[in-house]
Amino acid sequence: MEKQIRKIKLGEEEERDLQYWQSKTPAERVSMVQELREQYIRLFNKEEEYNEAKEAVRQVYKVTKRT
Numbered sequence: 001m002e003k004q005i006r007k008i009k010l011g012e013e014e015e016r017d018l019q020y021w022q023s024k025t026p027a028e029r030v031s032m033v034q035e036l037r038e039q040y041i042r043l044f045n046k047e048e049e050y051n052e053a054k055e056a057v058r059q060v061y062k063v064t065k066r067t
Contacts, residue, residue, distance in 0.1 A: 008016075021029060041050045
């Protein structure tokens with residue numbers, strides 16, 4: 001594999017990032033956020049807290065749905 005180096009102006013990287021994410025559909029953006037959340041949860045061993053929060057959201061949903 002050939003190594004490549006690109007020179008970019010300061011601030012140009014942020015503009016490219018913005019253009020990249022604007023080119024994605026809302027569903028693709030949400031999917032990536034979820035993927036990053038899952039990576040964070042695994043990396044920092046937050047499974048227990050995640051499961052507790054998920055259950056709390058389910059409970060709120062049930063109460064909200066009934067009213």
